[in-house]
Amino acid sequence: MTPSAPAKWGLRSLAFGYLGLLLLAPVGMIFYKTFENGLAAPWEAMTSPEAIHSIQLTLLMVAVAVPLNTIFGVGCALLLVRRRWWGNAWIDGIINLPFAVSPIVVGLSLFLLYGNDGWFGPTLTEWGIQVLFSWPGMVLASIFVSLPFVVREVVPVLHEIGTEQEQAASTLGANGWQTFWRVTLPAIRWGVAYGIVLTTARVLGEFGAVTIVSGRITGETETLPLFVARAFEQFNEEAAYAGAIVLALLALTTLLLMSVGSRRAKSSSAPIPAGTEVPVAASTTKEGS
C-alpha cells in the first residue's frame, strides 16, 4: 500500500519531528555549547591532568575488559552452537542477564562481593589485593555490563555458516586449533568485529556500575564518564561539555564502524563461496607445529 501524499507527509513529519526534538537538536546543542567560544577552552579542559588520567583509566578498562569478553564470547558461542548440551539453555538465558540488570545493581553486587564485609573482600585484602575503589573492581563492573555482546553477535553467524567447511577441515586432518584459526574464525570475523565494537562502546560509556565500585576518587578512580558527571556537578560546565564531546565523538565513531561492520557482515555471512582462499587444505602445512 502506498499511503496518500498527505498521509505520507504526516508520517514523515512525525518521525522527523520526534527524532529532531529528542535526538538531533540536543546533540547539536551540546556541540554548539562546547565550541561557541572557540577551541581553546575545551582543549584546555581536556588536557588537565585529571582529564588525561580519566581518559587513560577509561582506556585501561577497554584494554582489559574487551579482550576477556571477546575470548569468552567466541568460546561461549562455539559451545552454544556447535555442541548439544543440557546446560546450553541455561547459559543462553544467563548470558542475557547483564542486559536486564540495572547498572546500579551491578555496582551493588560487586560491592557486596569485594567490599570489606563482602564474600571475598577480607581474603583478598589479606593477600594485598584491593578490588573495590580501585581499577580491578571497575574492570569487573565493565566486564559484567558488556559480557553479552560478542556472544550475541557471533551465535547467529555461526548458525548461518553451517558446519560443512569445518567438517571438511577435520576430515582433511586439521586439529581443533587449526580448524578454528583457518576456517571458523575467518568465517565469523565480521560478527566478532561487530561484537567488539559494541563491547568497546559499552565499556567506554559505563557510568552507573563504575560509580559504585570506584568510590569516585578524583585523579585516581575516575573514568571519563565520571569526570563528566563530577565536572558538571561542580559547575565546571566547560570541562563537562568537553568530556561529553570526546565521548560523543567516540560514540559517533562506533556508529560508523557499526554500519560498515553490518554491511560487511551481511556480505560475508553467507557460506564462503568456492574459490575464495580459505586454506582448508593448507592446514597440513602447519602439521607438527
Added chain:
Amino acid sequence: MEAHPANLPDPVAPRAAIRLPGLGTGLGRGMVVLYLSLMVLLPLAAVVDSSLSNGLDSFWKAVTGEQSVAALKLTVICSLIVVAINAFFGTIIAWVLVRDDFPGKGAVNALIDLPFALPTIVAGLTLLTLYGSKSPIGLDVSATRVAVVMALCFITLPFVVRSVQPLLMEMDREMEEASTSLGAGGFTTFRRVIFPNLLPGIVAGVMLAFARALGEYGSLILITGNIPFETEVSSVFIRSQIESGNIPGAAAVSVVLLALSVLMLVLVSVIARSGRHRGDKGRFKSLLDRIIGRSQWGGQGV
C-alpha cells in the same frame, strides 16, 4: 544458508566429525561456566543473599517503605508511559525508514542507534543543554517528571524501531494490495492487515525497552534532580541507600527491580519460542526470535 531437508534434526549440531578447540573435552565448557558464574551469577547471588540477611520481614519492610514504594511506582509508571510513546513513534519511524524514500535515509537509519552508542551520562547532559534550566528555547523541564520520561525515551528509542523494521521489510506487499483492491481504505488496511503483522515486533521492542527503562541510571541523575517522592527512580533510590549505609535495604529494592527485568526477558523469549511449532504463526515468532538475538542492544543496522 545451505538447503536442508526439513525433516532432518537440527542441522547445525554436528556429529563428532568436526574438531574445534575446547569442544571435545569438558575443559572449554567448564571455563565458560566458570567465567559466567564468577562474573555474573555470583555477584547477583550476593545481592539476593544480602537482601535476605536480616530475614524476610526486613526485606518486606525495605521494599514497602514509603520512599521505596514511591520510587518503584514512579519507575514503573514512567517506564510504561515511555514504552507507549516508543510503540507509537517507533513504528512510525520504522515505517518511514522502510517504505518512504528520501535523501539521507542511510544517515537517519544509522542515527537511530545513537542512543545505544552514546554513554548514558552524555545522553542526560545533552538533554539538559536544550531542555534544562539554561534552555535557549525557554523550555525548562529539569527536576520534573517530564524529564524522567524524556530521558528514558531518549535511551530506549532504538528498541521498537529496530524490532519493527525487519518485519516491515519482509512483509508481503500483496496482502496490502489485496486489501486495498477489495475496497479497504488506508486506515482499515493498516488496522486489519499491517498492524497484526507488526505486532510481534512492537511487543518485543516494547518489552526490551521496558526492561531497560526500569534499571536506567546514568541519563537520569543530572536532569531529574533526584528529588525523593518527586523524581527519584528506583535505581537512584538504591544508590542513596548504599550511600547512607543501608545495604540490605538497597539490596532488597535491587531484587525487586531485578525480578521485574528478568521477567520481561523471560516473557520475550517465551513469546519467541511458543509459536515456533505452530504453523503460520510460527513464521512471525521465529522472526521475533531472530530480532531478539540480533538487534538487541546493538541494533544491527537493518
